[in-house]
Amino acid sequence: MRLIRRFDRKLRETRMFARAMQSDSHPILAQIVPIRRCNLDCAYCNEYDKTSAPVPLETMLRRIDRLADLGTTIITLSGGEPTLHPDLDAIVRRIRGRGAIATLITNGLLLTPDRIRALNRAGLDYLQISIDNVIPDDVSKKSLRVLDRKLTWLAQYAEFGVTINSVLGAGVRNPEDAIVVGRRARELGFISTVGILHDHGGQLQPLARDQRSVYERFRRLKTSLFSFAHFDHFQENIGRGLPNDWHCRAGGRFLYVCEDGLVHYCSQQRGRPGIPLDQYTVDDIRREAARPKGCAPFCTISCVHQTAMLDEFREHPRETLNGILARRRALDPHFRPPTAVGVLSWLFLNQRRRGLFGKLLVRALRLKRS
Numbered sequence: 001m002r003l004i005r006r007f008d009r010k011l012r013e014t015r016m017f018a019r020a021m022q023s024d025s026h027p028i029l030a031q032i033v034p035i036r037r038c039n040l041d042c043a044y045c046n047e048y049d050k051t052s053a054p055v056p057l058e059t060m061l062r063r064i065d066r067l068a069d070l071g072t073t074i075i076t077l078s079g080g081e082p083t084l085h086p087d088l089d090a091i092v093r094r095i096r097g098r099g100a101i102a103t104l105i106t107n108g109l110l111l112t113p114d115r116i117r118a119l120n121r122a123g124l125d126y127l128q129i130s131i132d133n134v135i136p137d138d139v140s141k142k143s144l145r146v147l148d149r150k151l152t153w154l155a156q157y158a159e160f161g162v163t164i165n166s167v168l169g170a171g172v173r174n175p176e177d178a179i180v181v182g183r184r185a186r187e188l189g190f191i192s193t194v195g196i197l198h199d200h201g202g203q204l205q206p207l208a209r210d211q212r213s214v215y216e217r218f219r220r221l222k223t224s225l226f227s228f229a230h231f232d233h234f235q236e237n238i239g240r241g242l243p244n245d246w247h248c249r250a251g252g253r254f255l256y257v258c259e260d261g262l263v264h265y266c267s268q269q270r271g272r273p274g275i276p277l278d279q280y281t282v283d284d285i286r287r288e289a290a291r292p293k294g295c296a297p298f299c300t301i302s303c304v305h306q307t308a309m310l311d312e313f314r315e316h317p318r319e320t321l322n323g324i325l326a327r328r329r330a331l332d333p334h335f336r337p338p339t340a341v342g343v344l345s346w347l348f349l350n351q352r353r354r355g356l357f358g359k360l361l362v363r364a365l366r367l368k369r370s
């Protein structure tokens with residue numbers, strides 16, 4: 001069953017990639033908040049409260065439908081803590097029913113074998129847990145010691161993909177914990193990533209020397225070529241405290257929809273543009289994607305970086321692919337790209353071939369041109 005689900009996920013991701021290459025007027029990723037309340041109180045977090053009621057199911061379903069009508073390919077439930085929502089499974093089911101990839105960001109505390117099986121049945125595609133340390137402290141209780149049993153249940157029962165994110169930055173007492181968490185995640189067969197804590201404007205707080213060294217070692221943990229870690233030149237610069245020269249397309253290719261149903265650039269730039277989702281149009285998507293954001297150079301919001309990387313690939317495929325291969329070779333001088341990458345380069349890095357094979361791919365994946 002796991003293999004079939006995995007194959008189905010990969011097929012839908014390929015369709016997503018092909019659509020992102022074709023059109024710049026639909027959101028690639030939207031984060032939506034079904035409940036602002038959280039059962040934890042991490043010291044660095046500005047995205048939760050202790051009192052909010054869940055967004056009513058009918059309202060959530062209407063918002064999911066609106067995102068789907070705008071052509072959104074990935075819909076991520078975040079919070080607060082989304083597993084506190086009593087109708088979580090119905091929301092996930094609607095995301096899948098509307099053809100989007102369904103993902104969930106959780107602190108993992110409420111995961112049980114039954115909860116995991118219910119998410120399987122609802123059709124969840126990916127789940128991400130952030131683990132901040134090995135032993136709980138006054139900054140964060142999202143700790144390996146607290147969550148390890150949940151991770152083994154995920155390894156045992158989950159039919160969806162699991163990503164474990166560890167963190168570095170101000171407030172992290174023991175940077176070595178990120179390596180321990182990353183190793184444990186890979187031992188259990190999960191994807192593991194490392195994020196850098198941002199301040200309350202989504203901006204970088206430079207890493208101390210010991211944290212930078214842990215960051216470099218983390219990047220050398222074994223990953224597949226297709227891991228976003230190899231695409232992610234943003235995180236490389238951030239790890240060194242350097243600005244990134246990029247165009248943030250938040251408000252267009254990435255949307256953040258709060259519990260009140262307003263569209264914001266991201267969780268750290270709320271209020272802009274602050275337009276109700278049910279009034280959001282393709283014109284809004286195009287305008288906000290094109291608008292320069294002054295916060296971009298030191299932004300650490302990696303899911304927005306990732307959507308920007310797809311647009312970079314669409315606009316400059318040759319340079320982007322060469323950059324990925326160069327970064328991989330910097331980590332492993334003996335690296336040779338797999339045959340599939342060679343074939344894809346041959347097909348898509350030449351403009352004439354790209355046009356021809358692009359059309360064939362669109363037909364094979366039954367995509368509409370937009």
Ligand code: SF4
Nearest residue numbers: 038040041042045107
């Ligand atoms: S678990 Fe997540 S949402 Fe809750 S306080 Fe911690 S970082 Fe914030």
Ligand code: SF4
Nearest residue numbers: 202248266295296299
């Ligand atoms: S650059 Fe974009 S994603 Fe980053 S903080 Fe600013 S608006 Fe948010």
